[in-house]
Amino acid sequence: MSNVTVYLVGAGPGDPKLITLRGLEAIQRADVVVYDRLANPRLLRHMKRGAEKIFVGKLPDKHMMKQGEINQLLVDLALQGKTVTRLKGGDPSVFGRVGEEAELLAEHGIPYEIVPGITSAIAVPAYAGIPVTHRDFTSSFSIVTGHEYKNKTYSSVNWPNVAQASGTLIFLMGVANLETICAQLMQGGKSPETPVALIRWGTWMEQETLIGTLADIAEKVRAAGFQSPAVTIVGEVVRLRDKLAWFEKKPLFGRRILVTRARSQASELVSQIEERGGEAVEFPVIRTQPPSRLEARELRDQALGSLGTFDWVIFTSVNGVEAFFDRLKELRLDIRSMAGARLVAVGPKTAAALEERGLLVEAIPPVFQGDALLETLVPRLKQGERVLLATADIARTAMPEKLRELGMDVVKIDIYENVLETEGGDEVVGLLQQGMIHIVTFTSSSTVTNLIQALKRLEVEEPLELLKGCKIACIGPLTAQTAEKLGLKVDYVADEATVDSLVHSILEPSNPD
Numbered sequence: 001m002s003n004v005t006v007y008l009v010g011a012g013p014g015d016p017k018l019i020t021l022r023g024l025e026a027i028q029r030a031d032v033v034v035y036d037r038l039a040n041p042r043l044l045r046h047m048k049r050g051a052e053k054i055f056v057g058k059l060p061d062k063h064m065m066k067q068g069e070i071n072q073l074l075v076d077l078a079l080q081g082k083t084v085t086r087l088k089g090g091d092p093s094v095f096g097r098v099g100e101e102a103e104l105l106a107e108h109g110i111p112y113e114i115v116p117g118i119t120s121a122i123a124v125p126a127y128a129g130i131p132v133t134h135r136d137f138t139s140s141f142s143i144v145t146g147h148e149y150k151n152k153t154y155s156s157v158n159w160p161n162v163a164q165a166s167g168t169l170i171f172l173m174g175v176a177n178l179e180t181i182c183a184q185l186m187q188g189g190k191s192p193e194t195p196v197a198l199i200r201w202g203t204w205m206e207q208e209t210l211i212g213t214l215a216d217i218a219e220k221v222r223a224a225g226f227q228s229p230a231v232t233i234v235g236e237v238v239r240l241r242d243k244l245a246w247f248e249k250k251p252l253f254g255r256r257i258l259v260t261r262a263r264s265q266a267s268e269l270v271s272q273i274e275e276r277g278g279e280a281v282e283f284p285v286i287r288t289q290p291p292s293r294l295e296a297r298e299l300r301d302q303a304l305g306s307l308g309t310f311d312w313v314i315f316t317s318v319n320g321v322e323a324f325f326d327r328l329k330e331l332r333l334d335i336r337s338m339a340g341a342r343l344v345a346v347g348p349k350t351a352a353a354l355e356e357r358g359l360l361v362e363a364i365p366p367v368f369q370g371d372a373l374l375e376t377l378v379p380r381l382k383q384g385e386r387v388l389l390a391t392a393d394i395a396r397t398a399m400p401e402k403l404r405e406l407g408m409d410v411v412k413i414d415i416y417e418n419v420l421e422t423e424g425g426d427e428v429v430g431l432l433q434q435g436m437i438h439i440v441t442f443t444s445s446s447t448v449t450n451l452i453q454a455l456k457r458l459e460v461e462e463p464l465e466l467l468k469g470c471k472i473a474c475i476g477p478l479t480a481q482t483a484e485k486l487g488l489k490v491d492y493v494a495d496e497a498t499v500d501s502l503v504h505s506i507l508e509p510s511n512p513d
Contacts, residue, residue, distance in 0.1 A: 005078045005110050008098050010091040010117015011039035013124050015203040017274075019043060023087075023115045024490075030085035034070070034075050038089025038120075038229060040204075041427065045282075069096055071104040072437020075469055078110045093144055095172055116438045119143075121170045124202025124231040128209045129245030130238055137236040140153035140167030146174015146181055146232060168235035176229040179218040185234065186214050195238035200230040204258050207247065207278045211238065250277020251507050256430065258440040258470070260447040262286045262418075265318060269441065272503045281437065283428045287421040287448035288319050290327070291393060296414040303388055304328060305412045307338035312362075312377075313332075313383040314344040319354040320390050323416035335359075341388075344377065347497060383407035392446075393417035418446050425458045432466050439506060440467060443475045443499075445482035452486060464488065475502045 007026035011019035017353055027033060027046045037046070037057030044053055056065040058075070070086075073466070077084045092098035098114060105112045121143045132141040142165055143158060162169065163185045174181055175198070183378075186192055192215035200208045212220045214234070220226075247253060255278045259266050263284040270280040291297050304327060307313075315321050326337075328335060335357075342362040345351035351361040381387075386409045387402055393414040402409045431437050442448045455463035464487045473492035474480035480490045492508075495502035 003111055004085060004113045006074055006105055007083075007085045008092050008101055008112060009085055009087050009115040010093075010096070010119075011035070011087045011089055012118040013090055013120035013127075013203045013332065014040055014201065015036070015123075015127075016040045016042040016088045018118050018123060019114065020117065023117060026085045026113075026115055027087065030084055031082040034073065034077075035084045035087040039087040042281075043087065045424070066102060071101050074101055074106055075108050076109040077111060078105070079108070088117070088118065090115040090172075094119045094121060094143060095147075105494065119414055120231055121172060121201060124199050125170070125197070125233050125237075127203045127207060127247045128197065128199045129241045129243070129247070130197060130199075130206070131240065131244070132170060132233070132237060134237050134240065137240075138167045140165075141166060141170060141235075142398055143170045143172065146171035146177055157184075159163045159184040160188050163190050168233060170236050171232040171234070173228065174232050174235070175177060175221065175226065175230050178221055179381055181232070182214045182218055186244075188213055189235075194234060195236060197233045197238045197241060198226060198230045199233070200226060200228075202231055203247075205254055207254075209241070209248075217304055222354060223452040246247060247277065252276040252278030254277070255438045256281055256431070256436055257506075258437050260285045260441060261443045262288055262319070262421075265443075269443070269499045272499060276503070276507070281428060281431065283424055283451075283454075285421055285454045286418045286444075286446055288392075288416045289419055290321070291414045291417050293414075296393065296417075299329065299411075300327065301331060303411050304331060307333070307388070308340065309386055310338060310341045310388040312344060312381075312387040313338060313341045314346070314387065314389045314391075315350050315354065316389075316391045318349050320392065320415050321350060321357075324390050325357065327415070342380075349498070374399065377403075378406065381406065381408060386410065387411070388413065390418075391416040418450070420450050420453055420457070422454045422457050423462055425454055429455065429458055429460060429466075432470070437470050439471045439473055441473045441475075441502060442479050442483060443502070445479050446481050448474075448479060448482045448486060448488070459484055471500060471506075473506050475499075 009023040009026050024046060027043060028048060030051055031053045032054060033044060034054045034056055055225055056070050074084055074086055086101060088096045091112060097232060102112055103112060109245055113379060119496045122132055132137055142481060144162060144427055171181060196212050196214055198221060210220055210224060231262045252273060257273050257278050257280055259280050259282050261269060261271050261284060266282055266284060270282060270437040273280040291300060296428055343354060343359055345361045345364050351364050355363055384407060387403055389410060389412040400412045403410045452463045471491040472483055472488050474483055474490055475494050476497040477493060480493045483490050492505040494505045
């Protein structure tokens with residue numbers, strides 16, 4: 001890729017996972033990404049740090065930048081020595097005007113590459129349960145521009161030939177001219193009863209499908225206030241939708257869910273949301289880092305240097321396990337020094353993180369709270385035993401105090417600390433303001449407090465008011481208690497402090513939509 005200066009990339013129909021590997025590489029490598037409104041902005045998260053993004057989006061009634069200006073912009077950026085990725089919705093060669101952009105680049109001797117994308121002409125119908133071909137209906141299809149102005153003195157579309165075509169007809173950018181399209185097809189011989197489907201924002205959370213015939217679809221569009229962007233499909237394959245629709249049937253379809261968990265831990269929750277048809281918006285309001293206070297660092301290192309003196313070592317999170325072993329490695333300390341210690345994990349994920357390192361866990365409380373941990377441990381403890389509690393800087397103090405009351409010698413160390421993170425917050429605020437976030441998930445009390453603080457830092461005057469239109473989902477009662485104390489109405493509470501249980505609580509039929 002090193003010889004290429006400009007990448008003309010198809011971003012696919014909207015679902016960010018439908019980007020090609022080559023397209024993703026181009027985004028990651030770019031110094032500048034020039035993108036339009038049909039390229040999902042989530043793709044921009046793959047840009048390298050410090051890269052510039054330029055929006056040149058076009059609206060049906062307004063052009064942010066004329067095509068000639070976009071062409072020249074690509075040339076100018078490339079001549080500045082920058083690697084440029086031009087990100088275009090769908091496939092750039094299907095009514096994407098990529099030829100015009102490539103022509104000017106070629107005239108200036110600028111190396112470029114056209115990276116095909118999944119065209120919305122095929123992907124959008126597929127997401128609505130409409131295959132463009134089917135052996136029982138048709139073995140061909142045609143892709144036609146629907147972007148023809150009513151006052152043109154001629155048409156670039158050969159309507160008589162299009163109307164006589166036996167295969168599926170797919171019109172892109174045709175909502176404004178739908179009445180003319182239908183009239184031309186019926187005038188050319190198509191039956192007024194020919195099925196028609198319009199799919200708006202296909203493959204996005206806002207996907208909406210309207211079904212009719214050539215005779216009535218234009219009126220249905222007016223009545224429903226159905227607007228662009230939409231793909232129009234004309235043909236018998238539309239009849240398959242009732243049987244084959246799949247995307248809208250996923251349990252979380254249409255729900256955009258905010259994930260506030262630290263990025264290092266968010267992947268499982270994100271995956272579960274997206275597998276169920278939802279869209280996960282990541283806003284990790286917590287970032288973990290080593291303790292910043294000198295006293296905390298010294299106490300941590302002193303405890304790690306004397307691991308052989310502890311009878312018990314308690315881990316309260318996956319982050320704690322990772323930070324613990326990272327610091328052991330930095331200090332060149334041998335894990336075998338704590339061979340005599342019995343290990344305790346708060347939660348199965350924490351236990352799994354230890355077992356991945358070849359360490360077996362002595363105890364896991366049935367409920368992932370401090371009181372349950374004490375109930376599990378007390379029968380096994382002996383007075384005078386030494387306990388190391390490796391946790392976050394903001395961990396509750398009730399557990400070590402109770403253990404001391406029972407006669408244990410407890411050393412609590414801050415193995416890591418949580419700090420507020422606001423990166424990517426402007427996009428999230430915009431989505432919240434537009435009512436496009438439906439559920440907010442909290443996986444700890446600190447994610448609740450940090451989200452409120454992050455919104456305030458992003459100059460949101462009334463964070464609670466901004467969140468009022470969202471359902472609130474909490475991973476357990478303690479997290480829910482924190483949310484309620486801050487003024488949030490909690491709608492979902494997981495039975496167990498696990499991602500599986502959190503997602504299940506959102507999916508419960510008894511819970512509100």
